[in-house]
Amino acid sequence: MRGSIMEKFDVVIIGAGPAGLGLAYDLKQAGQTVAVVEENRWGGTCPNRGCDPKKVLMAAVEAKLRSRHLVGKGLENEPEIDWPSLMRFKETFTEPVSSSSRQGLVDAGITVLDGHAEFVDQHTLKVGEQRVESSQFVIATGQRPGRLSKIENEALMQTSTDFLAMPELPKRIALVGGGYIAFELAAIANAAGAEVHVIHHNDRPLKQFPAKSVKQFMEQLTKQGVQFHLNIDVTAIEKSAEGMTLRDDHQFSLPVDQVFVTAGRVPNLDTLNLEQAGVETAKNGIMVDDHLKTTASNIYAMGDVVAKAQPKLTPVAGFEAQYLAQLLTHQSSAAIAYPVIPTVVYGVPQLAKAGMEVATAQKDSQRYEVKDLDLTNWFTYRRIQDPDARATVVVDRQSQQVVGVVTMSSEAEHVINDLTWLINHGGSLSELQRQIFAYPTEASDLEYLR
Ligand SMILES: Cc1cc2nc3c(=O)[nH]c(=O)nc-3n(C[C@H](O)[C@H](O)[C@H](O)COP(=O)(O)OP(=O)(O)OC[C@H]3O[C@@H](n4cnc5c(N)ncnc54)[C@H](O)[C@@H]3O)c2cc1C
Numbered sequence: 061m062r063g064s065i066m067e068k069f070d071v072v073i074i075g076a077g078p079a080g081l082g083l084a085y086d087l088k089q090a091g092q093t094v095a096v097v098e099e100n101r102w103g104g105t106c107p108n109r110g111c112d113p114k115k116v117l118m119a120a121v122e123a124k125l126r127s128r129h130l131v132g133k134g135l136e137n138e139p140e141i142d143w144p145s146l147m148r149f150k151e152t153f154t155e156p157v158s159s160s161s162r163q164g165l166v167d168a169g170i171t172v173l174d175g176h177a178e179f180v181d182q183h184t185l186k187v188g189e190q191r192v193e194s195s196q197f198v199i200a201t202g203q204r205p206g207r208l209s210k211i212e213n214e215a216l217m218q219t220s221t222d223f224l225a226m227p228e229l230p231k232r233i234a235l236v237g238g239g240y241i242a243f244e245l246a247a248i249a250n251a252a253g254a255e256v257h258v259i260h261h262n263d264r265p266l267k268q269f270p271a272k273s274v275k276q277f278m279e280q281l282t283k284q285g286v287q288f289h290l291n292i293d294v295t296a297i298e299k300s301a302e303g304m305t306l307r308d309d310h311q312f313s314l315p316v317d318q319v320f321v322t323a324g325r326v327p328n329l330d331t332l333n334l335e336q337a338g339v340e341t342a343k344n345g346i347m348v349d350d351h352l353k354t355t356a357s358n359i360y361a362m363g364d365v366v367a368k369a370q371p372k373l374t375p376v377a378g379f380e381a382q383y384l385a386q387l388l389t390h391q392s393s394a395a396i397a398y399p400v401i402p403t404v405v406y407g408v409p410q411l412a413k414a415g416m417e418v419a420t421a422q423k424d425s426q427r428y429e430v431k432d433l434d435l436t437n438w439f440t441y442r443r444i445q446d447p448d449a450r451a452t453v454v455v456d457r458q459s460q461q462v463v464g465v466v467t468m469s470s471e472a473e474h475v476i477n478d479l480t481w482l483i484n485h486g487g488s489l490s491e492l493q494r495q496i497f498a499y500p501t502e503a504s505d506l507e508y509l510r
């Protein structure tokens with residue numbers, strides 16, 4: 061059966077995550093006819109099973125660990141995390157997301173299509189039994205957790221989505237793969253009382269950050285109780301009466317109750333029938349040019365599904381949506397130009413970075429100065445008794461502009477936003493001394509970054 065054909069749209073967006081939703085509203089406001097297709101929860105990864113629920117759980121972790129640092133210094137006890145109650149609190153955020161995201165589109169006059177989208181040809185999409193025609197398409201289908209198919213009984217491994225919806229906290233947890241997600245989920249489960257193991261296949265977990273900073277970060281998490289197992293290639297999971305045991309091909313054997321795969325995410329492109337539309341892909345996503353156009357002239361892609369050098373994050377997806385809104389409404393024809401993008405690994409402490417890699421600066425020491433600062437005794441960090449607070453700042457010797465930062469502390473999310481703003485505005489460290497920041501805060505401390 062050919063299926064019914066809907067009206068022809070100006071733009072059809074596939075995927076209702078932060079990228080898809082942002083673009084849909086902007087195009088509609090500019091007078092275009094727009095449809096959005098979603099096969100799962102409206103709102104996408106970030107508010108349903110990513111950033112937002114994770115950060116809600118992190119609020120309890122922050123309260124607990126920050127209290128721990130002040131026991132005997134004004135506080136008597138460290139609070140305990142009640143997992144079921146924390147999850148109920150999290151659900152007050154996640155539960156309404158899908159229906160309110162969908163309804164928001166309907167209220168704005170945007171057509172919503174529930175179901176899996178796949179291309180029939182360059183101008184036609186199939187959503188269930190419906191065929192949808194459009195002048196232009198935008199693919200914003202995001203990523204999903206990658207699997208480790210070579211591991212025996214791999215199906216026993218759960219994903220970050222399962223973790224963020226766990227009604228009960230298992231006693232012993234293993235996370236296989238040491239990236240952003242593993243470190244954050246480890247910090248949460250450990251603070252909530254589980255025995256937590258992070259297993260990584262080489263000696264460079266969190267490889268996006270300098271090895272020295274990752275070592276300092278791991279030392280903090282190890283002191284809290286997280287157990288790291290480096291250079292271990294898990295090859296099998298055996299189910300037993302007590303739970304399950306992870307093994308490698310050598311001596312490694314680890315009994316746990318639940319295992320999560322945290323070994324990277326893969327782009328959602330394999331079931332889109334992209335070859336029918338002439339859209340080419342690379343290993344890490346859909347190939348686009350510097351206008352986010354795919355190899356098909358009327359099809360664009362944005363957000364996590366794109367093969368790109370930039371980190372795959374919500375504000376990057378939002379930035380690309382804003383860019384495409386300008387391009388598709390002919391308000392701009394310029395190539396996309398990303399600002400410096402900050403990233404944070406959440407926990408207590410947090411590890412954050414922005415701008416030039418420290419290793420790149422170290423290779424050109426004539427041009428760049430790398431300042432390594434121990435912030436632990438600065439007022440901000442002493443006040444909250446942060447056990448270890450650090451910053452590495454890269455400065456261009458000639459212009460004195462700050463070009464890169466890595467920082468670890470309980471305040472790192474704020475420090476990195478302040479310094480990313482400085483980097484993007486070509487500011488120097490002395491610029492910070494000419495500002496009046498509210499005192500005493502982490503921002504007013506920045507004048508000591510000399
Ligand atoms: C555990 C976790 C924590 C994270 N924490 C952070 C964080 O702290 N900060 C941060 O910036 N980023 C974080 N991220 C990343 C962030 O969630 C993503 O960068 C962001 O959601 C990308 O937005 P997107 O719109 O490109 O894709 P998504 O949000 O993934 O949305 C894509 C949508 O497309 C739908 N879809 C896919 N295929 C089809 C199809 N064929 N037909 C119809 N619909 C389809 C999907 O169901 C999904 O709803 C985290 C991710 C995870 C998993």
Ligand SMILES: NC(=O)c1ccc[n+]([C@@H]2O[C@H](COP(=O)([O-])OP(=O)(O)OC[C@H]3O[C@@H](n4cnc5c(N)ncnc54)[C@H](O)[C@@H]3O)[C@@H](O)[C@H]2O)c1
Pocket residue numbers: 208236237238239240241242244259260261262264265266267292293294322323324325371372373403404405406
């Ligand atoms: N705070 C944040 O901003 C945040 C938080 C979570 C996720 N994210 C986004 O989601 C993305 C995916 O996160 P992620 O942690 O899944 O991926 P990741 O790419 O950050 O880390 C996965 C790690 O697993 C390792 N690995 C791969 N195969 C393995 C194996 N067989 N055994 C052990 N280790 C293995 C990889 O070497 C890699 O270091 C991030 O890159 C980021 O874009 C961002």
